[in-house]
Amino acid sequence: MLTVIGMLPSMSRWMVTLLLLLACASHAASARTLEARIERITTTVATLDAVHVRLEWPANATEGRLSLTAGSIDAPDLGYHYRDLTWQCPLRREAGHWRCDGALRGGKAPPLQLAVELDAATTRASLRQGNAALTIDRRAATPDDTGIDLTRVPLLWAQALLSHAWEHGRFKSGTLDGRLRVRAPTAQPLQVTGTLVVAGAALETPDATIAGESLGGTFAIDYRKTPRRADVTIDGALRGGEFLAGNAYVALPATPIGLHVEASQDAGAGWQFPVIAWHDGSTLAAQGSAAFDARTDLQALDLHLHSGDVSPLAGRYLSGWLAVAGLTDLKLSGAIDADARIDKGRLQSARVALHGVDMADAKGRFRFDRLDGSVGFSSAAPTSSALHWSGGQLYDLDFGAASLPIDSGGGDLRLGAPVSVPALGGSLRFDSMILRPPTADAGADIRFGLTVEKLDIGRLAKAFGWPAFHGQLSGRIPNARYADERLQFDGGLTLQVFGGTVQASALAMERPFGVAPSLTADLALDDIDLQSLTGVFDFGSITGRLAGRIDALRLVDWTATAFDAELHTVRTRGVKQRISQRAVQNISSVGDASFASTLQSQLIGLFDDFGYSRIGISCRLENEVCTMGGLEAADTSGSEAGGFTIVEGAGIPRLTVVGFHRRVDWPTLVERLVAATSGDVKPVVE
């Protein structure tokens, strides 16, 4: 409806003529009816077709009845198109000017109240609906200028204007207040300038990928339009509201945000934004330019961002992306500068400079302290940067300060030199690393070589709340690759523990930072001192040497869910093979109190320890069931059919431990063993 009123002043030239004719006629004593059919009226703003004007003036009446219909009204520059409009009003002459005030109807929309006052010098038209009013002033002396006053005008009235600039944009609610001046000189650009106050604006695209709500602000506007080109400058402040575009969600603060945008569009082409400036206090200052193609796809972007205080950044600007990435409530502090350049729809270069940034995952998966320096990315020409942190944490493991020289070019990021990160009393040395950021076709791909140097297993154990293991972890992983949420390692690690070694190979992780992280490995144990091992687990004492394997070990959420294990003692010169009464009792007292009073337990209680010739046990864990076995080719003649020997005794008294149940419920087994090793269960028999 905006244009209906917009074009009325432009029509006034002929209307005034028409009315003057009528005025002459109205003085006549007899009733008159004047009728005009006009095929087309063309003004600088709008074109009216099939116009029909009819004025009835009964004899001696003080007012006439004006009826105006238009088959169509089109204002192509503003994007307004109407069909079948009717305006009916009583026409009267008051104090030297004409006035007509009546209902304007178009299609099925509720009628608007249109009032027009005009004389030879001025034209004034106002359109009202409820408490919304749009008033237009025009003077004959300045025929090209039109003043527009807006009072609580629904944004919906400007829908056609928006659609014209942005095909998919839809206003849902909001009001406009302010004053605009429209200049429409013949053969020169249409120009609209003025100040608008927007309140409670909501908009959305039909596919709902872009939406805004409760947006408000005050803006100075300058809009120029020729058939070939449109230019817009907006300068003002946004106040509150929220905005969603794809996964980006911006919750605007109550404090005003300075906004300056200059935009232009050539006919048939996309919008260009040569100047974009955004000023949100110390949280975010952005400057740059952007260009879209005719389908509103981003073609070019040159953006410089500065944040003097990044702590509100996550909640205000990044929450949408962080939530989708599973990093909700990321804690940030410090300051950053960032640059990004997109050309031909592709990221060409980007650089983030960090100034004392602390970053911590809300779920405690990682933390970086005092990040300084920068990370530069280039898809073409080489660039170098360096990043430094003073410490951090990965799950429960702390790591120390490190500096990363970073080279980039051709679309990836590389370590410029090996980097040592102190951790757990030793170090993790990254010999190389190549990171390829995610693209539209593929996710992120990281490859690295890692040397693990003398990590203290005691500290590792403490971090994970394990029993007090002691030893060292070293190894080399010449190639590791992370892609599709899977981390695969070539090479292996060696744990020096309990006087022996545990070799870990075929290491792999799935979803290392995601849901239910899993770790798989093959472990080979050799020359483990059983006395140290059982001492640590507080499960009684067994002396001897242990070897074996734990193949296809799979930890999910750091809990064992599958493995195929076989462990056995190895007779070693100079090493005694004894199992203590307590080791036996500790087992026997777990879960079966009745056994404590029986004869055999008391017989066991007579001895401090027992000699053994072999101990062996195997367990294949799958689907929460452990399929057990004992020593290979052991003598099980004394046991029940189907039993398997775990401990083969030696000397007197000769103790043989035979297992009967090959399929054991794993959670129960773990529960009991944990109770036994944590000292919750005390030996009952002395």
Added chain:
Amino acid sequence: MTSRTKGSQGSRRWLRTRAFGLHVSTVALLAACVTINVYFPAAEAQEAAKQFVEKVIGDQGQPAQPSPEAPKPDTPKPESKNPGGMALEFHFDPLMLVGIGQASAQEPDFKLNSPAIQAIESRIDARFDSNLRDGFQAGALGFSNDGLVVVRDASKLGLKDRVATNAAVADDNRDRKALYREAAVANGHPEWEAQIRKVFAKQWIAAARPGWWYQDASGGWKQK
């Protein structure tokens, strides 16, 4: 599970549903005493997926509980079995003393009972009622044909809900992908992942309430 015992219930059920498999398996069992299961146990997987899905969609607000009918290994028995003869020979069964009984020999061929899977199930169940059910009811969300949840029409949601729903859908799909992967690995066949996804996708759609949206095999959206 890679092995298949001749008398197992799960095996019989599976064989009933696949007559051709019966012959092949029986012949293999008799001829070579080698039991190889190279087939995807579709019926068992479907049953397990059905229970999982019905628990999530079926009961509003109830946290996930291990399914009572799911076969479990024997629970520990406190009484000792035949310790009499061992006294003199110092023979005993430490596992018996620990109170751990024999696990059931009759295992189904497809299980969803690892702690990790149960933890994922609890999260999916809780999230469905707190964040996603309303989205399905409103027509904003749909079940995709690969077993995930998709925001198919965000305009059905308010702006605030849209942000929360986007996050919940991303979280849920991370859980779902982990579920399908872990279900395959836990059952000893990582290569079953795609089949398990399909089975679940079918079950999510089958359990969808009238009015909810889902994606058909060709990718088109349909309303139930």
